[in-house]
Amino acid sequence: MEVEATPEQKQAETHLARSIKFLQRGIAASETHYIYRALRTAFSLRKRLQPDVIAEIATAYNSNGNSQSIKNCLNVIFESLQQSPTESTPASVTCEPEVCLFLGLLSALYLLDNGHIESGANLTEVLVEAISTAQRRTLDPISSRVFFYYARFFEVANCLADARPKMLSALQAATLAGMKETKAMLLTLLLRNYLHYKLYDQAERLTAKSSFPADAPNNLLARHLYYLGHIEAIQLNYSQAQTHLLEATRKAPSNAATAGFQQTVHKIYVIVELLMGNIPDRSLFRVPTLKKPLQPYLELTQAVRVGDLAKFQDVVGKYQDRFLKDNVLALIQRLRHNVIKAGIRSISVAYSRISLRDICLKLHLDSEEDAEYIVAKAIRDGVIDATIDHENGFVQSADVHNVYETSDPQYAFDRRIAFCLGLYNDSVKSMRYPDSNHRKELASTMEVLRRERELAHELENDDFDGDSDVDAMDEGL
Incomplete structure (x- = not known):
């Protein structure tokens, strides 16, 4: 005895059949926007789909005429x-x-939501094999999402390294086939895979030997930029990391759905700013979606700005578990030298002459020799303008000069001009102009209008001549 379907199941089956019609229309017309429309409809039904509904639709396509992979x-x-x-x-x-x-x-999706990880991993492996046998343009949007959940199942099963060989081979195939969205997805997933196992050198080689598609969706571009920024920060390329992270925050939409991504990116961004010697703006920590997650980073910023090494160590010890969870503890440990430099800079501004013993006490250093070495390095790096009297054991600060007599304002203006020019160039590249085919249509339209005018003129002359003939006939009669 068959069980009658509930209204929700009937509605889900109707929407699923409609999505398949969109797919068939996109396949027939070779247009991907129908494929995207079907995907949007399907993901809205994610929580309402039941296995029997999917099986009933799949039964209708279980024909003997299908290929072996299907x-x-x-x-x-x-x-x-x-x-x-x-x-x-x-x-x-x-x-x-x-x-x-x-x-x-x-x-x-159903298996992932219900915790059937092993079955989902086996299913996605078979789907990946089917993608390798059929590569065409309309398959690109669906295959990119299949690879996302393929990696997701392996990540949940804590065996993400097992998915790497197939993704590398699929990346090569997608590049040769021109499947841009699949290529963008695979590059992003591979970077995430390498970062998960701290394989930073391999991730850097991957980015150096591959090019990310310029017309990839914004969500993939934002994630890719975030991973690039994280890798550059680990590799000590702080300026490039800052650029990538800032672009990632701009590419990602600012709404409740992307709040977690914005929080993750800004955590790395704050640390990179501190490593570069900059202090993040206070307004960043007042954003409602960032205020609570960035509270440890605000306290960290305050300790670095003041140059208090004891406070910095207290903050690191207090939030060490959270920093480990955010995978930023290694970067934060590099800030110790920045804290010491900030403390030396504030001491140099406050005191024209100060002993190495007092510097050791204020910075909570172990010995006066350590303070002497640190001050000497700060002088060599240009952090402070001072001299060390080694015999008497004190530091003599130079007179404070007007900042506008130095080249610092010029460097600041250069950075701003470079940013504005880069923003202008990106805006021009993102513009889309119509093809030149409209010129041919315009020429044909003008030709039609000219012919219509000539025809109207001829008809007008014919009517005039006809009236004259009629008048002549009347006169003859």
Whole structure:
């Protein structure tokens, strides 16, 4: 006895059938915007889909005319959902690769939401194999999402390294096939994979030998820029890391859905700013979505700005677990030298002459020799303008000069001008202009208008001549 479907199941089945119609329309017209529309509709039904609904739709496409890879995918879908094909539904429709991957993607979402990690990993492996056998333009949006959940299942199972070989081979295939969104997704997932295992050198080589697609979606671009910024920060390239992280915050939309991403990016961004010797603006820590997550980083910034080494160590010890969870403790430990430099700079401004013993006490250093070495390095790096009297054991600060007599304002203006020019160039590149085909259409339109005017003029002359003939005939009569 068949159980009657509930209204929610009927509604979900209707929306799923509509999504498949969008897929078929996109396949027929070779237009990807229909594929994106189907994906948006499907993800809105994520929490309402049931395995029997997916199995019933998949049964209609379980035809003998399908290729072997499609048959394997459909069989694995039924096995993962623990369903069997419905015998009452005739299987007479050939299943396209896009439809098969779409049904497999829905099944993977259901398995992930219900905690069936092993079944989901097996299913996504079969879907990845099907992608390698059928590579075409309309498959690009779906395959990128399949690879995302393929990596996600392996990450949840804590065996993310096992997914790396297939993603590397798929990246090469996607590059050769011109599947730009899949390539962008795979590059982002591989960077995440390398960062998870702290393989920073391999991640740097990957970015050096590959190019990220310029027309990739903003969500992928923002994540890719974040991973690049994290890698550059680890590799001591702080200026490039700052640029990538700042672009990532601008590319990602500012709403409740992306609050977690904004928080993660700004945590790295604050540390990079401190490592560069800059102090982040206080307004950054007052943003409602960032205020609570960035509270430890605010206290860290205050300790670095004042140059209080004891306070800095207290903050690191207090929030060490959180810094470890955020994967930024290694970067924060580099700030100790910045704290000491900030303390020396404030001491140099406050005192024209101060003994090394007092510097040791104020900075909480171990010995006067350490204070002497640190002050000497600060003088060599240009942090302070002073001299050390080694015999008497004190530091003599030079007279304070007017900052406008130095080249610092010029450097500040150069940075601002470079930023404005870069923003202008990016804006020009992002503009889209119509092709030159409209000129041909304009020329043909002008030709049609000219012919219509000539025809109207001829008709007008013909009417005038006809009236004259009629008048002459009347006069003859």
